Amino acid sequence: MRAGKGPIDPEAPELSRDGLVQIGQVAERTGLSLRTIRFYEETGLVVPTARSDGGFRLYSDQDVERLEVIKRMKPLGFSLEEMQELLTLLHDLGQGGGDRAALVDRLQMFHEAAVARVTALRDQLAVAEGFADTLAAQLTTHRTA
Amino acid sequence: MRAGKGPIDPEAPELSRDGLVQIGQVAERTGLSLRTIRFYEETGLVVPTARSDGGFRLYSDQDVERLEVIKRMKPLGFSLEEMQELLTLLHDLGQGGGDRAALVDRLQMFHEAAVARVTALRDQLAVAEGFADTLAAQLTTHRTA
DNA sequence: CCCTTCCTTGACGTGAGGGTTAGGTTGGTG
DNA sequence: CACCAACCTAACCCTCACGTCAAGGAAGGG
Structure with a gap:
């Protein structure tokens, strides 16, 4: 599931140490597809707060919240x-x-x-x-x- | 509005003598655009019952009804x-x-x-x-x- | 080292039409 | 007859919100 299987804190299993999550986690939490999340970045709608050294998108809690707001707006x-x-x-x-x-x-x-x-x-x-x-x-x- | 302005029966002002109507009438009745109606024919969804000698699409009441059913299906x-x-x-x-x-x-x-x-x-x-x-x-x- | 899983970009495809251009035809009227 | 609105084909590109596929790089465990 995760990119690699490093020893993670069992008390906070899905939280990177900086509170930043990769796109897969975001997709899982929001129910949006990877493609959709990337597309939202393309259009400038939700740009991830950071990138890893290797180029992985890293989303903050605010980013995720923003995506969730968007999800609620969609039916409109x-x-x-x-x-x-x-x-x-x-x-x-x-x-x-x-x-x-x-x-x-x-x-x-x-x-x-x-x-x-x-x-x-x-x-x-x-x-x-x-x-x-x-x-x-x-x-x-x-x-x- | 109509193609030409022949003397039409004032008792049935929008009905051609064969119960067939041109695309413009159909658009007006159904609220669909000409483009959409022609597109539905392209896809085979609603093919007009007849054509005039000159090639005008002529829709029967059933055709129009079919279009209206489609309109009702759209929200699904x-x-x-x-x-x-x-x-x-x-x-x-x-x-x-x-x-x-x-x-x-x-x-x-x-x-x-x-x-x-x-x-x-x-x-x-x-x-x-x-x-x-x-x-x-x-x-x-x-x-x- | 390999292996797996996750991630990257790029490019092309889809559905259901909308819009436009261009040129031609029809049907009915005065 | 001339005229005019409404219609015709055919072709083209545009839109939106993604889906899908490809080829390859990154992260981490054994």
Whole structure:
């Protein structure tokens, strides 16, 4: 599983001594594929904090958390670019940055988009349920008719 | 809008005399783009019943209905190929075809897939709602803090 | 040293269309 | 008849969020 099998602390079996983890661990924890995680780096969405001497990606806890936030955002159907923007936005709001009003404005737009998307998802769900029911009806009709 | 403006029956303003409509009408009725409708023909998913002498696609009511069924299937996330299979399957069941048992079996698999997808959609909706709420909370936190 | 497992980059493929360009045809009207 | 909107084919490239495959380097144990 791990890259090599060095003697690791049995009390903290999955934690490198610097709190940095390789991509495989990240994939396991987040449920994202290696390809996806690398792709997110390509696009600049989540760049690992460090690299090993040999070039291995090393992710901090914050990196992993960021990936988990992204995972939660996915059902909202935002593009990767939009997600990046939102993450930056939230970060900037976290820091007591300059133009608060503008940031809050942008945040509000994101929120509205999110609400709209939730509505759309609900509609989709209703349609999907309806179709599933249709299939169920067809089944009972044809099962012993 | 229409190709030419012949005197049409005001009682059935959008119905060609043979119950066949051109692609533009179909797009308008189904909300699908011309591009998409032509694409569905390319893949064999919905082939128009007829063509005019000049080569215009002419869609029957069944054709349009088929497109509308496809639209309802879309939230279930089936591929176009799977949709085609399911449509064929339902058609074959409609006709008193040969191997009923096998057809019903396949139908049951589709139904199970649909149900699974509905569950997945519900989960996505929950996650999306959660994230929207998070955004709302961030808004109230930062709005006048 | 070897062996295994994990990791690297690079390149190409996919699905479901969207967009565009270019040139040609049709169907109906005034 | 002229005109015009709507339609046609064919070809091309573009997008998004990855999947897949290849060939090879790195980390660590025996």
